[in-house]
Amino acid sequence: MRMPTLRLLSSTVRRSLLVPATKSGSTKSANISISAPLTPQHYPQHRQLRFHHCAVSMLPRIPFTSDFFFRQLFDTESCTYTYLLADLNTKEAIIIDPVLEQAKRDAQLIHDLGFTLKYAVNTHMHADHITGSGWLKQLIPGSLSVISTASGAKADIKIKEGDKVQFGRHALESFATPGHTNGCMTYVIPEQGCVFTGDTVLIRGCGRTDFQEGNSQSLYDNVHSKIFTLPDNYRIYPAHDYKGQLESSIWEEKTYNPRLTKSLEEFVNIMENLNLPYPKKIDKSLPANRECGLYDIPKE
Amino acid sequence: MRMPTLRLLSSTVRRSLLVPATKSGSTKSANISISAPLTPQHYPQHRQLRFHHCAVSMLPRIPFTSDFFFRQLFDTESCTYTYLLADLNTKEAIIIDPVLEQAKRDAQLIHDLGFTLKYAVNTHMHADHITGSGWLKQLIPGSLSVISTASGAKADIKIKEGDKVQFGRHALESFATPGHTNGCMTYVIPEQGCVFTGDTVLIRGCGRTDFQEGNSQSLYDNVHSKIFTLPDNYRIYPAHDYKGQLESSIWEEKTYNPRLTKSLEEFVNIMENLNLPYPKKIDKSLPANRECGLYDIPKE
Numbered sequence: 001m002r003m004p005t006l007r008l009l010s011s012t013v014r015r016s017l018l019v020p021a022t023k024s025g026s027t028k029s030a031n032i033s034i035s036a037p038l039t040p041q042h043y044p045q046h047r048q049l050r051f052h053h054c055a056v057s058m059l060p061r062i063p064f065t066s067d068f069f070f071r072q073l074f075d076t077e078s079c080t081y082t083y084l085l086a087d088l089n090t091k092e093a094i095i096i097d098p099v100l101e102q103a104k105r106d107a108q109l110i111h112d113l114g115f116t117l118k119y120a121v122n123t124h125m126h127a128d129h130i131t132g133s134g135w136l137k138q139l140i141p142g143s144l145s146v147i148s149t150a151s152g153a154k155a156d157i158k159i160k161e162g163d164k165v166q167f168g169r170h171a172l173e174s175f176a177t178p179g180h181t182n183g184c185m186t187y188v189i190p191e192q193g194c195v196f197t198g199d200t201v202l203i204r205g206c207g208r209t210d211f212q213e214g215n216s217q218s219l220y221d222n223v224h225s226k227i228f229t230l231p232d233n234y235r236i237y238p239a240h241d242y243k244g245q246l247e248s249s250i251w252e253e254k255t256y257n258p259r260l261t262k263s264l265e266e267f268v269n270i271m272e273n274l275n276l277p278y279p280k281k282i283d284k285s286l287p288a289n290r291e292c293g294l295y296d297i298p299k300e
Numbered sequence: 301m302r303m304p305t306l307r308l309l310s311s312t313v314r315r316s317l318l319v320p321a322t323k324s325g326s327t328k329s330a331n332i333s334i335s336a337p338l339t340p341q342h343y344p345q346h347r348q349l350r351f352h353h354c355a356v357s358m359l360p361r362i363p364f365t366s367d368f369f370f371r372q373l374f375d376t377e378s379c380t381y382t383y384l385l386a387d388l389n390t391k392e393a394i395i396i397d398p399v400l401e402q403a404k405r406d407a408q409l410i411h412d413l414g415f416t417l418k419y420a421v422n423t424h425m426h427a428d429h430i431t432g433s434g435w436l437k438q439l440i441p442g443s444l445s446v447i448s449t450a451s452g453a454k455a456d457i458k459i460k461e462g463d464k465v466q467f468g469r470h471a472l473e474s475f476a477t478p479g480h481t482n483g484c485m486t487y488v489i490p491e492q493g494c495v496f497t498g499d500t501v502l503i504r505g506c507g508r509t510d511f512q513e514g515n516s517q518s519l520y521d522n523v524h525s526k527i528f529t530l531p532d533n534y535r536i537y538p539a540h541d542y543k544g545q546l547e548s549s550i551w552e553e554k555t556y557n558p559r560l561t562k563s564l565e566e567f568v569n570i571m572e573n574l575n576l577p578y579p580k581k582i583d584k585s586l587p588a589n590r591e592c593g594l595y596d597i598p599k600e
Binding site for chain 1: 359360361362363364365366367368369370371372373374375376388402405409412413543544545546547552555556
C-alpha cells in the first residue's frame with residue numbers, strides 16, 4: 001500500500017515572489033518565495049488515513065521522494081541535529097541549524113556529494129551553541145544565511161511566517177512558532193511529510209522558556225495551532241535530543257509528550273518549575289549568533 | 301521521477317523454511333527463513349539508473365515504502381547506532397544492535413508505538429559495549445535474540461549467510477562479512493534500499509581488525525564482493541559513528557572511504573598500522589556478549 005504522492009501540492013500552494021530582505025536592506029534576488037500565510041489545515045487529510053487493520057498508533061509512512069536528499073547530522077557536544085537537504089536533480093542544497101564546530105565536516109560532505117549550498121538556515125538564535133552559518137559562508141562562497149526577522153539576529157536573508165525557502169523544486173514552508181525564543185520558526189515540507197521544529201517541539205519534551213524572551217503560553221499555543229494540527233504521520237526532526245532519539249512524529253508527540261499533552265495551565269506550571277541551570281554557553285553563543293556566528297570563527 | 305518498487309523481489313527470491321537453530325539445540329519455529337546464498341548481483345540493476353542530467357555522484361533515493369517503519373537510535377557513550385524496524389501493518393518489529401544501557405528506552409519506544417518485538421538481532425559480538433538483547437528479552441517477553449553461528453555467542457536463533465530475518469512482510473537478508481570479527485553479518489533489505497553493515501563498513505572508515513579473530517584481508521574481500529556490489533544508492537546504516545554522521549551510501553563509501561578505496565595491499569598495511577588503544581570495555585563486553593548480554597543485566 002503506497003500513499004499517493006503530492007508533487008502537485010507545492011506548486012499549487014506556492015506563490016512565487018522573490019524575497020526583498022537582506023542585512024543591508026538592499027533587495028537580494030534569492031529563491032525564497034513569500035506566500036500568504038499557510039495553515040497546516042492546507043495539508044491534505046487523506047494522508048491521515050490509517051491502515052484499515054491498524055486500530056491505533058503508527059500511520060503509513062510518507063516516503064521521501066526519490067529526488068529528495070535528506071541527511072541528519074549530530075554534534076555530540078551540544079546534542080544538536082543539523083539537516084542537509086537537497087534536490088538531487090538541481091543539486092541545490094540547504095542546511096538547517098549547522099554548528100560552528102562541525103562546519104568543516106558539513107562543508108566536506110556538501111563537497112563530496114556535489115551539492116551547491118544555497119542557504120544555511122537557522123530555526124532560531126541558539127543559546128547553547130554557536131551557529132555554523134557564518135563559517136559555512138566562508139567555506140562555501142555564495143551560500144547565504146537565513147533566520148527569522150523576529151530573532152533579532154543578523155543574516156543575509158530574514159524570513160517570516162509564510163515565506164518559502166526554495167532549493168531546486170523543494171521548499172521549506174515557514175511557520176512562526178515563538179515561545180522558546182521570540183524568533184523561533186518551524187519549517188515544513190508537506191510533500192516529504194516532515195517538519196523541522198527547532199527547539200519548539202523536542203522528542204517527548206520542548207525547549208525551555210525561562211530566558212531569551214521565552215513565553216510558555218506562546219509556545220503551547222503555537223505548538224497546538226501550528227504543529228499538532230499537521231497530519232499525524234509527519235515526521236518530526238528537532239534541533240536537539242539528549243537521549244539518542246533521532247526523530248519522532250506528530251502522533252507520538254500528541255500522544256506521549258509529557259508536557260505538551262497537558263492543559264495550558266499545567267504546562268505553564270511545569271515550565272515555571274523546571275529549575276534548569278543557566279545555559280553554560282549562553283554568554284558566548286548569543287553575541288556570536290546575533291552576528292550569524294561570524295563573531296567567533298576559529299582562526300586558521 | 302520515482303523508481304519502481306520491488307515488492308515482488310523478496311517473495312521471488314525467498315525460499316521459506318523454518319529455521320532449525322537454537323541455543324538448546326531444539327528446533328524453534330521462528331519466521332526466519334533459510335535460502336540459498338544470495339549475491340548482491342541478484343539486486344536489480346535498473347535501480348542504478350542515474351538521472352539523465354546528473355553527471356556524477358548522488359543517485360535517486362530509493363524511498364522507504366509506506367508500510368515500513370524505520371527509526372535510528374543512538375547511544376552516546378559507545379557511539380552505537382541501534383535500528384528499530386517494523387511492519388506497520390502487522391506491527392511486528394525487530395531491533396538491530398541494541399545497547400544494554402538503552403534497553404529500557406528502546407522497550408518504552410516499542411511499547412509506545414504498539415509494536416511486538418520479534419527479534420533483537422546483533423550484527424556481531426561487540427567488544428565496545430554490552431548488547432541490549434538479553435535485557436530486552438526480559439523487558440519484552442516473547443522476543444528472541446539472534447546472532448550468527450560463527451560469532452560463537454549464545455542466542456535463541458543462530459543464523460548464517462542466506463538466512464532471512466522476517467518481520468511482517470519485510471525481511472533482513474543476511475550476508476556473512478567476517479573481517480572485523482569472525483561472526484560479522486551484514487543485513488540488506490533490497491526493497492527499502494538499505495544495508496546494515498555493523499562494523500564492517502563504517503562511514504569513511506571500517507571496524508578494526510586487530511583482535512577477536514580480526515582479519516583485514518577477509519574484511520576487504522567481503523566488502524568488495526558483498527557490499528560494494530550493491531546498487532550505488534543503497535543507504536548504509538553502520539553500527540557506529542564518532543563524528544555525528546548518521547548514514548552513508550554505497551556510492552559514497554566506494555568513492556570516499558579512505559581505507560576501502562585503496563588496493564588490498566595498501567588496506568592491509570593501513571590496518572596493521574592503526575596503533576589503536578586496547579578497547580576499554582572489551583574485558584567486560586565480550587564475556588557478557590557471549591551470553592547474549594544476560595551476564596550483566598542491571599539488578600532492579
